[in-house]
Amino acid sequence: MTGVPDIHADRILILDFGAQYTQLIARRTREQNVFSVVLPCTASLAEVKSCAPVGIVLSGAPWSVYDKDAPPADSRIFELGLPVLGICYGLQFMVHTLGGKVRPAEKREYGHAEIDIVAESPLFAGLEKRQAVWMSHGDEALELPPGFILTAKTAHAVAGIQNAAKKWFAVQFHPEVHHTRNGTEILRNFIFRVCGAKPLWTPQHFIDSTIEQVKREVKGGNAICALSGGVDSSVAAVMVDRALRDPGGKSRLTCIFVNNGVLRKNEFEKVQQTLRDKLGLRLHAVDATDRFMNRLKGVSDPETKRKIIGNEFISVFEDEAHRLAQEEGSVDYLVQGTLYPDVIESRSVRGPSQVIKSHHNVGGLPEKMKLKLIEPLKDLFKDEVRKIGRDLDMPEEILQRQPFPGPGLAVRILGEVTPERLALLRECDDIVVGEIKNAGLYTKIWQSFAVLLPIMSVGVMGDMRTYAYTCAVRAVNSEDGMTADWVPLPHEVLKKISTRIVNEVNGVNRVVYDITSKPPGTIEWE
Numbered sequence: 001m002t003g004v005p006d007i008h009a010d011r012i013l014i015l016d017f018g019a020q021y022t023q024l025i026a027r028r029t030r031e032q033n034v035f036s037v038v039l040p041c042t043a044s045l046a047e048v049k050s051c052a053p054v055g056i057v058l059s060g061a062p063w064s065v066y067d068k069d070a071p072p073a074d075s076r077i078f079e080l081g082l083p084v085l086g087i088c089y090g091l092q093f094m095v096h097t098l099g100g101k102v103r104p105a106e107k108r109e110y111g112h113a114e115i116d117i118v119a120e121s122p123l124f125a126g127l128e129k130r131q132a133v134w135m136s137h138g139d140e141a142l143e144l145p146p147g148f149i150l151t152a153k154t155a156h157a158v159a160g161i162q163n164a165a166k167k168w169f170a171v172q173f174h175p176e177v178h179h180t181r182n183g184t185e186i187l188r189n190f191i192f193r194v195c196g197a198k199p200l201w202t203p204q205h206f207i208d209s210t211i212e213q214v215k216r217e218v219k220g221g222n223a224i225c226a227l228s229g230g231v232d233s234s235v236a237a238v239m240v241d242r243a244l245r246d247p248g249g250k251s252r253l254t255c256i257f258v259n260n261g262v263l264r265k266n267e268f269e270k271v272q273q274t275l276r277d278k279l280g281l282r283l284h285a286v287d288a289t290d291r292f293m294n295r296l297k298g299v300s301d302p303e304t305k306r307k308i309i310g311n312e313f314i315s316v317f318e319d320e321a322h323r324l325a326q327e328e329g330s331v332d333y334l335v336q337g338t339l340y341p342d343v344i345e346s347r348s349v350r351g352p353s354q355v356i357k358s359h360h361n362v363g364g365l366p367e368k369m370k371l372k373l374i375e376p377l378k379d380l381f382k383d384e385v386r387k388i389g390r391d392l393d394m395p396e397e398i399l400q401r402q403p404f405p406g407p408g409l410a411v412r413i414l415g416e417v418t419p420e421r422l423a424l425l426r427e428c429d430d431i432v433v434g435e436i437k438n439a440g441l442y443t444k445i446w447q448s449f450a451v452l453l454p455i456m457s458v459g460v461m462g463d464m465r466t467y468a469y470t471c472a473v474r475a476v477n478s479e480d481g482m483t484a485d486w487v488p489l490p491h492e493v494l495k496k497i498s499t500r501i502v503n504e505v506n507g508v509n510r511v512v513y514d515i516t517s518k519p520p521g522t523i524e525w526e
Helices: 022-030 045-050 075-079 089-097 183-194 203-218 231-243 267-279 289-296 302-328 340-346 382-391 419-438 491-504
Strands: 011-016 035-040 055-058 084-087 101-117 130-143 149-153 158-163 168-171 222-226 253-259 283-287 331-335 372-374 447-461 464-477 508-513
Touching: 011 022, 022 035, 022 183, 045 075, 055 089, 055 183, 084 089, 089 101, 089 130, 089 158, 089 168, 101 158, 130 158, 168 183, 203 231, 203 331, 203 372, 203 382, 222 231, 222 302, 231 253, 231 267, 231 331, 231 382, 253 267, 253 302, 267 283, 283 302, 289 302, 302 331, 419 447, 419 464, 419 491, 447 491, 447 508, 464 491, 491 508
Parallel strands: 011 035, 011 055, 055 084, 084 168, 222 253, 222 331, 253 283, 331 372, 464 508
Antiparallel strands: 101 130, 101 149, 149 158, 158 168, 447 464
16 A cells, blocks of 8 residues: 555656656656656556556656667557657657667766757747756767657757657756756656646645555554654554544554663653653554564674564564453555655665665565555655645644654664664764764764674773774755755764763774765665
8 A cells, every 4th residue: 555646646767777867757756746656667568557647757868869778668558649748868768769760979968068959849838948967978860750849949959859749859968967957847747748747745645545445444453653763654643543533532553662772862652651651652662672682683784684574573573462352353555665765765676777685564474464555655756655644733843853764773783783783883883873963963964873883902091002993973954865965064063972971981982974875875874
């Protein structure tokens, strides 16, 4: 079950050929209050039709259409009678598929460029004839397919084409990135002028339609919610709680907060207080520390850690569902705060995308599970979830919490997870977050945390030789977790963090700062 809006809300379908900017197309569309759905380019025609889109966007890709391993897409999408917009590789795919020719460009174009609009086009309505855009391509359209005309060009290549009768349009540049000065206007022209979409998708619309979906799905049944205290699971819980409350105020949702042994310092106690006092949720806390730690003993591989934690979470939830069923009747549903980036990163499709890592609430779930999943947020980005939380009148202290991975500190300890290493990391992490809050930076940073490295180094403290662990500090900014830039924390903040860690955490004698963006790295180290 998903949180996709009801069938009456218009939506734009984006076929992903593996571009780094695909999620930006989705976000730019949603900023216009029109819902967007991303499917891999390998999606079947039936999947495309099931989305009931009013228009299709073909993304860019790091390929050439004539490559042997170029990602395929069903050419019958052009027979659906829908408007289509090709972007970068999408233009080349359109040309190649519809009878034109593509070749390696004599002069590749990367970065800032200027285009001249040379023909009337609804795509460029209201724009000046010369536009600043962002290019990123090594191929070019040599011959246009039958029925197409040139609408824009650079000094070196085709920049825009159209078959207006068929409502097929394409641009060689990237309108979704902010470097293309009027890119949003171009996308708006496609969404509204060409596709005729209506801006009906708002946070309140999403809340109303999702609550109705949950009511229809669960009917008179009971559900449990895997609650971590973070933004995602808290918003999911509040929405489902509203759907499952009877007129007398009793809820058929029981939230379960599990101490998996890899939570942050004092988090088990703090989260319970917040969820009960500030959200009014029906909460059952389970301390399963020993259970998780026994399963993680001797395990170093990060994917194995994630899958162990995902499986054990489900096992705990099923045990709790069985206990609740004996008290209140059958429990058949499990609510999770899965987000869209979780799904994308856990997805593997032939061609453009690879699995980056499994998420405990996506790739880590066992194939055979007794509980049926309700994932009301799985089509949303983090900032969209926060907007919905505000419309639900949730406290800012919950909505502004930085993301925390489902597998917790287990994926911030490189190597085996042991009680000793957990104790060290908890103290380091508490110092990092505390100092960033003291500097007034916590709500301005996407994520900030400590990582314990399996590296022992020599140090000197009080004229004594030490041989202790290394702590890495990580702080990044991001819009949705799909890409991220490292944050240049002020020197004084880094100095305080380093000084406190080496002075206060007995067992750590060295602190390093991670200045890697995503890509090429990931936000978490594992």
